[in-house]
Amino acid sequence: MNEQIQEVLALTNRWVKRLSREKFSMLFTLIQPMLFWLIFFGNLFQRAADIQVVQAPNYMSFLAAGVVVMTVLNNGLAGGVDLLFDKENGFLERLMATPIRRSSVILSRFLFVMAITAMQILVILGVAFLFGVSAETGILGIALILVIGMLFGVGLTAISMAMAFSVKSHGDFFSVLGFLSLPMIFLSSALVPLAAMPGWMKTLAFFNPMTWVIDAIRPLILTGWSEAIPQVAIALGVLAVFDALCLYGGARAFRRSVG
Amino acid sequence: MSDAVAIEVKGLGKTYDTVTAVKNLSLSVVRGEIFGLLGPNGAGKSTTLRILITTLSPTSGTATIFGHDVAKEADTIRRMIGYVPQERAIDRFLTGREHLLLLADLYHLPKNEALTRIASLLKLVDLEEHADRVAKGYSGGMKRKLDIACGLLPNPKVLFLDEPTLGLDVQSRLNIWQYLRQLREQGMTIVMTTNYLDEADQLCDRIAIIDRGEIRAIGSPKDLKASLGGDGVWLTLGDPQPQVLETLSTALKALPFVRAIRPTLQGLDIRVDAPEKALPAILETTNQVGCRLDGIEYHRPRLDDVFVAHTGRSLKDLPPEPTT
Structure with a gap:
């Protein structure tokens, strides 16, 4: 157990070092989502979006x-x-030739991605605050937002790692990635509530787990606990299924790849 | 099994979907020797190596390292071996020292021991000055030195190297050879793949020639060369038609110093006993038969000849290393 902690910490430390040495990449990783989506999109559609909708x-x-x-x-x-x-x-092979638990590599990646994501969420909420948006449910609500975000992130990271272990070339990986990410956003309640969507999009968005995650986080920011709690409960149920499927698929792909 | 045996491989096979990478491969490596797996790209050397370092599981056969099965006791094996992967497996954002510190944690070394060992390894491979620079700026030779330091960090009983000098300049290459000989002096068993003939010849105590997934010959470079019998004379003919070769071969076989004749792509490969007498006689016979001679080459047996004799082609004629 102690040995595994030593392994995971060392491997996580490597991800942190890598990020810190890619200063530009780090800057854009942190700033891009809030700059592009929250500030630009948020202000741009301020007048176009119907408050009623x-x-x-x-x-x-x-x-x-x-x-x-x-x-x-x-x-x-x-x-x-x-x-x-x-x-x-070949770096992975170098790692795999050492007496580490195979899961340590995966765990270190989860740990790192979750930590970065948590920081970004806090920055986004901070920027939103500067523009006058504050979470109705306070600190506790923000903590819950982080938890829900992490639970969704675990499944997504598992999918990504499963793909990384399965694809033949990184070209394939990035094509699939590009193909997945925008439709996931547009076919969810991220930009427009489900109620305002054309029927067929509404149907697709209904089956997108992202919709349920957003619909749980939105009342935590906008309205308050009474409206949030049932939504959060549903989201946790959806995420339990989603994560189980993703982790199962990820574990299979990993075992096939590194044994 | 004798104590002197470090690695025992029996009937090893690896098949991917439809491709057979390694077929019924058996060999043993003696404790304290440098053992080379020699062959062209795709011959099955790296597959064999990966099975031995436990990152690939065999589809048939067994391999043991100091009595431990690589497939069943992977964790035990991983604690005994060091691995130097083929180029590029360096994280360019980490410094040399950080590579070693990371591995020290993965081998579960206590902090103090890790620090002393890392200091002495950096000194051994002469990287102390550059240890705290990120590897992005390292030369090929420096990366290779770091690789070797990484492989040595666990203080392994067996060190595995995949093409340790691929693409290196002459000086770096000689340095690497020097380290490996030093390690052998200290009693370490070393297994390496290579597709350089001179490396196999000068560095390895014994080699296995692998081609198309199978072992074609095993032995010390000296024995393998001696087993060819006699010095070589290569004739390159202007018009290597089968019947011309046939006539010439028959005529040459009658000569007293000629031991064996084998047709090659451009002419004949002749093994002779006394070159000073054989050469004039061969030239005369070629003239008599009326063959146009484009070239004649005489040499003492070389490892390439061994390779040609066992695989039917020259390692030098194979297409160069792909750069991807």
Whole structure:
């Protein structure tokens, strides 16, 4: 047990070092989602969005939950990229030839992606606050937002790692990634509530787990506990199923790849 | 099994879907020797190595390292071995020292021991000056030195190296050879793959020639060369038609110093006993038969000849290393 902690910490430390040495990458990782989506999109659609439709005091307060979950989505889906490069350049094999528990590599990646995502969520909520959006449910609500975000992120990171271990080349990986991420966003309640969508999109968005995650986080920011609690309960149920499926698939792909 | 045996491989096979990478491979490595797996790209050397370092499981046969089965006792094996992967497996964002510190944790070394060992390894491979620079700026030779330090960090009983000098300049190459010889002096068993003939010849105590997943010959470079019998004379003919080769072969076989003749792509490979007498006689016979001679080459047996004799082709004729 002590040995595994030593392994996971050392491997996580490596991810942190890598990120800290890629200053630009770090800056954009942290700033891009809030700059692009929250500030630009939020302000741009302020007048175009109908307050009646989004059921929020302004569009940015409606959008904040969506941007939080989009960040989780992007980080999660990209979570396997570094392992993909490790696999391709042989670093993974170097690690696998050492007497570590096979799971340590995976665990370190989860730990790292979750930590970065949590920080980004806090930054996004902080920026939203500067634009006058504050969470109705306070500190406890923010903590719950982090928990829900992490639970969604775990499943997404598992998908990403499963893909990293299964694809033949990184070209394939990035095509699938590009193909997945925007539809996931548009076919969810991130930008527009389900009620305002055309029927067929509404149907698709209904089956997108991201919708349920956003619909749980949104009342935590916008309205308060009484409306949030049932939504959060549903989201936790959806996430339990989603994570179970993703982790199962991820574990299979990992075992097939490294034994 | 004798104490002197470090690695015992029996009937090892590895098949991917439809491709057979390694077929019924058996060999043993003696404790304290440098053992080379020599062969062209895709011959099955790396697959064999990966099975031995436990990152790939065999589809048939067994392999043991100091009596431990690589498939069943992977964790025990991993604690006994060091691995130096083929180029590129360096994290360019980490410094040399950070690579070693990371591995020290993965081998569960106590902090103090890790620090002393890392210091002495950096000194051994002469990387002390660059230890705290990120590896992005390292030269090929420096990366390779770091690789070797990483492989040595667990203080392994057996060190595995995959193409340790691939793409290196001459000086770096000689340095690496020097380290490996030093390690052998200290009693370490070393197994390496290579597709360089001179490396196999000068560095390895024994080699296994592998081609298309099978072992073609095993022995010391000296014995393998001696087993060819005699010095080699290569004739390159202007018009290597089968019947011309046939006539010439028959005529040459009659000569007293000629021991064996084998057709090659451009002419004949002749083994002779006394080159000073054989050479003029061969030239004369070729003239008599009326063959146009484009070239004649004489040499003492080389490892390449061994390779040609066992695989039917020259390692030098194979397409160069892909750069991807």
